[in-house]
Structures are given as structure tokens and as C-alpha cells.
Amino acid sequence: MEIKETSLINLHKSYGAKLVEFAGYHMPIQYSEGILSEHKFTRSNCGIFDVSHMGQLFIYGDDNLTKDLEKIFPIDLQSLKINQSKYSFLMNEKGGICDDLIITKIKKGYMIILNAACKANDFKILKEKLDISYEIELKEDLSLIALQGPGAKNILGKVIPEITNLRFMHGGEFIYNDLKIYITRSGYTGEDGFEISISNEIAEHFTKVLLEHGSKLIGLGARDTLRLEAGLCLYGNDLDAETTPIEANLKWAISKKRINDQYPGSEIIKKQIQSGVKKLRVGIKPETKVIARANTKIFNEENKEIGKITSGTFGPSVEHPISMGYVDSNYSSIDTKIFLEIRGKKVSANICKLPFYKKNYVKEV
Amino acid sequence: MPEVKFSKEHEWIKLEGEIAIIGITKHATEMLGDIVFVELPEKGSSVEKDGTAGVVESTKAASDVYTPVSGEIVDTNQTIVDDPAKINQDPEGDAWFFKMKMKDTSEMDSLMNKEEYDKFAKESSS
Numbered sequence: 481m482e483i484k485e486t487s488l489i490n491l492h493k494s495y496g497a498k499l500v501e502f503a504g505y506h507m508p509i510q511y512s513e514g515i516l517s518e519h520k521f522t523r524s525n526c527g528i529f530d531v532s533h534m535g536q537l538f539i540y541g542d543d544n545l546t547k548d549l550e551k552i553f554p555i556d557l558q559s560l561k562i563n564q565s566k567y568s569f570l571m572n573e574k575g576g577i578c579d580d581l582i583i584t585k586i587k588k589g590y591m592i593i594l595n596a597a598c599k600a601n602d603f604k605i606l607k608e609k610l611d612i613s614y615e616i617e618l619k620e621d622l623s624l625i626a627l628q629g630p631g632a633k634n635i636l637g638k639v640i641p642e643i644t645n646l647r648f649m650h651g652g653e654f655i656y657n658d659l660k661i662y663i664t665r666s667g668y669t670g671e672d673g674f675e676i677s678i679s680n681e682i683a684e685h686f687t688k689v690l691l692e693h694g695s696k697l698i699g700l701g702a703r704d705t706l707r708l709e710a711g712l713c714l715y716g717n718d719l720d721a722e723t724t725p726i727e728a729n730l731k732w733a734i735s736k737k738r739i740n741d742q743y744p745g746s747e748i749i750k751k752q753i754q755s756g757v758k759k760l761r762v763g764i765k766p767e768t769k770v771i772a773r774a775n776t777k778i779f780n781e782e783n784k785e786i787g788k789i790t791s792g793t794f795g796p797s798v799e800h801p802i803s804m805g806y807v808d809s810n811y812s813s814i815d816t817k818i819f820l821e822i823r824g825k826k827v828s829a830n831i832c833k834l835p836f837y838k839k840n841y842v843k844e845v
Numbered sequence: 846m847p848e849v850k851f852s853k854e855h856e857w858i859k860l861e862g863e864i865a866i867i868g869i870t871k872h873a874t875e876m877l878g879d880i881v882f883v884e885l886p887e888k889g890s891s892v893e894k895d896g897t898a899g900v901v902e903s904t905k906a907a908s909d910v911y912t913p914v915s916g917e918i919v920d921t922n923q924t925i926v927d928d929p930a931k932i933n934q935d936p937e938g939d940a941w942f943f944k945m946k947m948k949d950t951s952e953m954d955s956l957m958n959k960e961e962y963d964k965f966a967k968e969s970s971s
Binding site: 509510514515516517701705769770771773793794796801823 | 881882902906
């Protein structure tokens, strides 16, 4: 299959990007400054991320659409206000996660941001589940640019002053050079920031304007260290079709009001909420500087295997190795001592609370 | 000036008398990215040519460090253990990995010189 390019490909190249294939796209893993400095710049200033590989799916329909989507997603869409976003999941009949996503209510329907590797399958699933009278479209003519960091509000505010009124997980349509762009205050770094859905034709121009105002391009490498410090899950690593939102410690994302309703996997989710789960996602910190990466085996003090790491890296802002993984829920309480098998040696580590780095979301304006 | 040789695993080796100083090349650090962890062999341990003698980890991945020659580890560079970023800053100078008493200095002969290594590095990364 041909590897796709985003509309920012030339910009990436001119900024010295190291390109890798990711979910079928040529994506920048890092630029000339490297992951550590890109990570720190985002935390202290403002980074721009090309996330145009992600799916931007729009569903339009009449008043029944909300009710029909509630048969698919385990959230309370009826109380979702226009331009408000919520984190949710597409699940299989076993309650396993097919994708994690952000759904936003817009004027005539919903906008859903999907993982790049899952978007084609998500589209297929939604097509099958929804009545043909609804218009469903996976937009290929839109780019998605994330602006993240404490400087994001000022930088984007210079271009579109009205964005300073947005609260975290709220969005709106804005006009730039007579063109409509849709912006939400959200992100995947733990910092304040925005995600900008913009037509491919002006995506490069708009990104250049943001760069001129003092932000820097940041690659997928730093995106991964930033999200892991913020305790956010990566689909394919920390979430998959064999894992439920309850096991993933994401119970908060299942609306309380929906617990007795029917949606794919609802019986299992209800049971797990009531009687607990066998495995649970936790934060893990090794006691030494050694990094425990994905697939590292986890043991208890009696040398019994109790779980597996699903993401691990060095956290540049916490200045320590950090990991997430799944353990037997008997070992999931904070400060439980565990052992990680790294290159044949057992390394001591502790279960710790997530996130590793305090989130800086702007919940009130 | 002592001769510096290079291995296909991207180590450099400088022989001073019968003591070899070993580190990883600038090209290796560029491929690895920011190095955040390093594990060195134990002082006094014996290592065999092409065997593993430590680990470097960048933000992206872990890679083994190989020794291009055989001998006994006589010294290790603790400053890079405490501050692995030094490896990115000066890989072919202050950020050496370990010093070794070589078993057979003729093992140096099979390694690449600077010119050969630069050519090899350029070809292997393209």
C-alpha cells in the first residue's frame, strides 16, 4: 500500500524532520533539535503537532441521531451541549476497545476524532451500525493541527482572538481569511492547548503563521513522552480489543447515566463496574534509571508473573523512567512493590499514581 | 597520535599502549537520538570480541553496546552513567564508555579506519 503524506509534508522536510512510517503515513518522529528538547519546549512554551493522520469523521442527521449514537457509545450524548467534547470508546460485544476517540457535538450532528490506525475500521463499523439515512463522512480534505503548551493561548490568540473564551473540552467554528476552521481546546500532552481542524489548502500557511508567532514543530517522539507523563493511553499499546475501559482504569469515561443501557459490551461493563476486574492499568516507576518498555514482564515479590508493561519511556519533565501497564488488580494499589524483568535481570519498581506530570487544563475562563 | 579504529556496530576504539578506550560513534548517537540511560560492564570483567558490553537507551529504544575487541575491563566512565546526555554532546571524546586491557592487540587490524568507517556509516544509513 502506498504510504500517504499529510499536507504539511514539505514543512516537515524543511524543518529537518526524521520521517517514519506511522499508521500508513510519512510522519515526523522528531525534528533537528530532538525529542528531549521538543518535549521540554512544549511544556515550557508551545509546540505544534501535525496530527492530520488522525481520522476526522462527521455524522449528520435528524433528532434521532443522538439516541442512535447512544446505542454505540457509552456516554450521555443527550446532555452534551453544542461545541462540547467528550472522550469515549468504540467497543466490541465483549466490551473490548476498538478505538478511543473524542466526540464533539456540532450544529447538525457530531464530529469524531479517531486514531489513524483505526479510522478505516471505525468508519466501517459505524456505517454498518447506523441507518443509511445518516450522512457519514471520513474527511480527507481536512488537516488536524494540535497547538500545545502554556504559550498556546497567546500564540493562537494573536491569530484568532476569540479562542481565549474556549474552555477545556469545548470548541467552536472560527473564521480565518474568510475560511471556516473548527477549534477545540483539547490535546494529548497534559498541557493547555488546542486542536485545529483546517482545510488542507491552508494548513501549511496557518502552521507557518503559528511558527512565526513563536511555536515550534514537535514530532511524534515527544508526543509520546508528553502523553505518557500525562498518564494518557496510546491505542495499540495501552488499549486494545481485548481490554475494557474498566480494566483500563477509564471508568470515568462511562457515563453513570448510561450504566443500565444497552450498547456493545454493556453487560460486561456493568458487571465489571459492580464486581471489579482481574487486571487493571496502573502507573509504574522503576526504582533505578532503567527504562521498562512495552512487553516487559511484571512480577510480585514471590517471583510470580502478575502483568505486563504496555508503554514505557524516560519522562523528560519528571526526569525519571516512567511506564504504564496492566497488573493483577490485587497488586494495583499505590506503592505496591513489583519487579520488572529487563534484559534478564529483575529490577524493583513501584506502582504509582497517574498522571506522572500534573495536567494544566483550563477548565474555567 | 594513537590510531582510532571503528567497528560495524558503530563503536570507536583508541589504543594507548595495551589499553583500549572504547565508545560509540557520533553517527551512532545521531541514529539513536537523545540518550537517557546507559549501562556499562563491570570493572574487572572479561569481555569477548563482538560480545555485548552494556546498553544505551534513547527516548526511542534500547540498543546493546558491543565490544569490538577482547580483554579485561579496567575502567568505566561513571560521568556518562550520571549524565547520559554527555554521550550526545561529545561521543568521540569525553563520553568514552570503558577502558580495556586488550588480550590481543592484533584484533585492531581487522577494524575499519576513519575513512572506511565514514563510508560504511554513510552507506548503512542510506
